[in-house]
Amino acid sequence: MRKPIIVLLGPTASGKTEVALSLAKKVNAEIISADSMQVYKYLNLGTAKPSRRIRQTIPHHLIDIKYPDEEFSAGEFQLRAIKAIERIFKKEKLPILIGGTALYIRTITDGICPIPSRNDKVRKHLSQLAKKYGRSYLYKRLGKIDKQACEKIHPNNLKRIIRALEIYSLTKIPFSAWQDRRYSLPYPIITFGLDWERNLVYERIGRRVDEMIKEGLVGEVKRLLTKGYSKRLNSLQGLGYRQAIEFLEGKYDRERMKYLIKRDTRRYAKRQLTWWRKDGRIHWIKMDEGKKAKEVAGEIKNICQRKRFLV
Structure with a gap:
């Protein structure tokens, strides 16, 4: 047993x-x-x-x-x-x-x-892009690489948008695919x-x-x-x-x-x-x-x- x-x-x-x-x-x-x-x-x-x-x-x-x-x-x-x-x-x-x-x-x-831990360098870069071009810019970018995650994340939720982009930047695997792994x-x-x-x-x-x-x-x-x-x-x-x-x-x-x-x-x-x-x-x-x-x-x-x- x-x-x-x-x-x-x-x-x-x-x-x-x-x-x-x-x-x-x-x-x-x-x-x-x-x-x-x-x-x-x-x-x-x-x-x-x-x-x-x-x-x-x-x-x-x-x-x-x-x-x-x-x-x-x-x-x-x-x-x-x-x-x-x-x-x-x-x-x-x-x-x-x-x-x-x-x-x-x-x-x-x-x-x-x-899911991989945070990377401050990547986060800082993404935060700077959001300040320069707006959160909609990052949201559209996420939509091109991970439509499934985009459907679940609100366009105003900058924290989650950055996290999803960060994961893809570090692993080249979409955030939604990581969530499906077991x-x-x-x-x-x-x-x-x-x-x-x-x-x-x-x-x-x-x-x-x-x-x-x-x-x-x-x-x-x-x-x-x-x-x-x-x-x-x-x-x-x-x-x-x-x-x-x-x-x-x-x-x-x-x-x-x-x-x-x-x-x-x-x-x-x-x-x-x-x-x-x-x-x-x-x-x-x-x-x-x-x-x-x-x-x-x-x-x-x-x-x-x-x-x-x-x-």
Whole structure:
């Protein structure tokens, strides 16, 4: 029997971490984070990063691997995750992939082929062309080399137009062709989702945001800015961080900051659920406030055994 990769997903504040920890103990596993923000050092409270104590109990991978001013892509995630999976299997353990970043998860579950990383020189040249001739010039240029991508990208979305042209410039392969490529992992994969009523998820998000701010999110952001990290970095545009920066700049008061973080996180959770509901491969586990993480982990283990992923 081939050992599986267990994937655990769910919207923000759905209790993934607690369930993954209980499951890891039950099935002798290590955890791989599929969270685009937890890769960054110093971003702790706003990313709900597991504590060092927890990570010493159960080994975690792909956490604190980048500084806030370093680039990180889905392609790099895939390469690092595959290496972590192979290391875990060599230890005779199981990998549990956990997170809420759908694209990262899909690089493993669907084998999306990693697109080449950004090239600042090419981007700068394309940006200069856009300034000189307008974004319509680049859009027409994209239409000549990749009609399929052009149909999906709005003419005003300069960022995506430049990315599509950048990919073609680097590889001579159209952006749409890269999106159609697949890489198949030689391991069985079983995916579970934590299924909450939407109003309960929203309540949990509200409590999490209150706790994050109480524990010192604003202070964490202050320290990042004091270290010299620019507010324009992708890492500091994440949920909670952008709003905290604008609060520190005096754009609104603390209550407005809390409201905006909660609102934007609810919107993000809604998008996550809308995306995952389309995937018929996911085994949804019904959740409520009375259900303990150990109980959910036991349910997941039983399904794995019933479907012969585990003995």
